[in-house]
Amino acid sequence: MILEVENLSYRYRKASSPILRDVSFQLDSGEIMTILGCNGAGKSTLLNCLGNVFEPISGRIFLGGEDLRTMDLRKAARMISYVPQNHTAVYSYTVRDFIVMGRAPHLGILQSPGEKDYEIADQVMKELGISRLADKAYTEISGGERQQALIGRAIVQQPKIILFDEPTNHLDYGNQLRMIRLVRELAEKGYAVLMTTHMPDHAMLLGGKTAILDREGRLRVGKAEEVINEKTMDEIYRIKVKIVYVPEIERKVCVFDENAAVGKEK
Numbered sequence: 001m002i003l004e005v006e007n008l009s010y011r012y013r014k015a016s017s018p019i020l021r022d023v024s025f026q027l028d029s030g031e032i033m034t035i036l037g038c039n040g041a042g043k044s045t046l047l048n049c050l051g052n053v054f055e056p057i058s059g060r061i062f063l064g065g066e067d068l069r070t071m072d073l074r075k076a077a078r079m080i081s082y083v084p085q086n087h088t089a090v091y092s093y094t095v096r097d098f099i100v101m102g103r104a105p106h107l108g109i110l111q112s113p114g115e116k117d118y119e120i121a122d123q124v125m126k127e128l129g130i131s132r133l134a135d136k137a138y139t140e141i142s143g144g145e146r147q148q149a150l151i152g153r154a155i156v157q158q159p160k161i162i163l164f165d166e167p168t169n170h171l172d173y174g175n176q177l178r179m180i181r182l183v184r185e186l187a188e189k190g191y192a193v194l195m196t197t198h199m200p201d202h203a204m205l206l207g208g209k210t211a212i213l214d215r216e217g218r219l220r221v222g223k224a225e226e227v228i229n230e231k232t233m234d235e236i237y238r239i240k241v242k243i244v245y246v247p248e249i250e251r252k253v254c255v256f257d258e259n260a261a262v263g264k265e266k
C-alpha cells in the first residue's frame with residue numbers, strides 16, 4: 001500500500017475543536033480517490049497534512065510503509081507531490097523554469113537542474129499541451145494556465161502519489177474533461193492520485209474510491225458509485241440532486257434537482 005492514513009486528527013492552533021477527526025483510509029498505486037465535502041469541511045487541510053505541510057495532532061501517515069514523522073524529508077518529497085488550489089506567483093520565472101523546479105527533490109543541495117531535468121520538463125509540457133507557455137513569465141499567464149503549470153511541476157517530480165486540490169477549479173469546460181482524463185492516465189501509469197473536487201459528477205466519471213468529508217471532520221470512504229447518492233449529496237451540500245442514467249453516454253450522472261426544496265446553508 002503506497003499511502004496509509006490511520007486515525008489522523010488535526011486542529012488549527014487557535015481553534016477549539018479539530019477540523020479532522022480520526023481520518024483513516026488506504027490508497028494503492030494506480031488508484032484514484034476523490035474527496036467531496038462542503039466549503040470549509042477540511043479537504044485542503046487534509047491534503048496539507050498528507051503533503052507534510054501541517055502536523056497532525058494525532059494519527060499516522062505511512063508512505064510506502066514508512067512513517068512520515070520519521071521519514072527523511074527529501075525522500076518524502078520524492079514520494080508525494082501536491083498541487084495546491086491557490087498559488088501566488090512571486091517571481092517572474094518562465095513557465096519552463098517554474099516546472100523544472102519540481103525536480104528539486106531529485107537534485108543535490110544547491111545543485112541546479114541539468115539538461116535531463118529540462119528534457120523531462122519539456123516532455124511533461126508537451127503531454128499537458130502547454131509547450132506554448134514555456135517561455136512566458138509565470139506571473140503573466142492566466143489562472144487556468146497557472147494551474148496547468150502547477151500540475152506540470154508536480155508531474156516532473158515523478159512522485160508515487162499526487163495530491164490535487166480542486167484541479168478543475170480554474171479550468172474552462174473543455175480543460176475540465178482533459179484534466180479528468182489526465183488524472184485517469186496518471187493512475188494508469190501507476191500513480192496513486194488523491195483529488196478534492198466540488199463536482200460529484202467528476203468523481204463519478206473517475207470512478208475508483210470516493211471519500212466524503214462531513215461537517216464533523218469524519219471521512220467516509222467507499223466506491224464512487226456507492227458513496228455518491230441523493231442522500232449523501234443532501235447531507236454534504238444540503239441540496240437535492242438526481243442521479244440519473246443517461247443511455248446515450250452509458251453512465252449515471254449527478255445533476256441538480258432544481259425543483260426540489262433547497263436546504264439552507266448553516
Ligand SMILES: Nc1ncnc2c1ncn2[C@@H]1O[C@H](COP(=O)(O)OP(=O)(O)OP(=O)(O)O)[C@@H](O)[C@H]1O
Pocket residue numbers: 012013014015019037038039040041042043044045046
Ligand atoms: N490557517 C488557518 N487557521 C485557522 N483555521 C483555518 C486555517 N485555514 C483554514 N482554516 C479553517 O479550517 C476549515 C477547513 O478549511 P479548508 O480550507 O481545509 O476547507 P476545504 O474543505 O478545503 O474548503 P473549500 O472547499 O472551501 O476549499 C475552515 O473552516 C477554515 O476556515
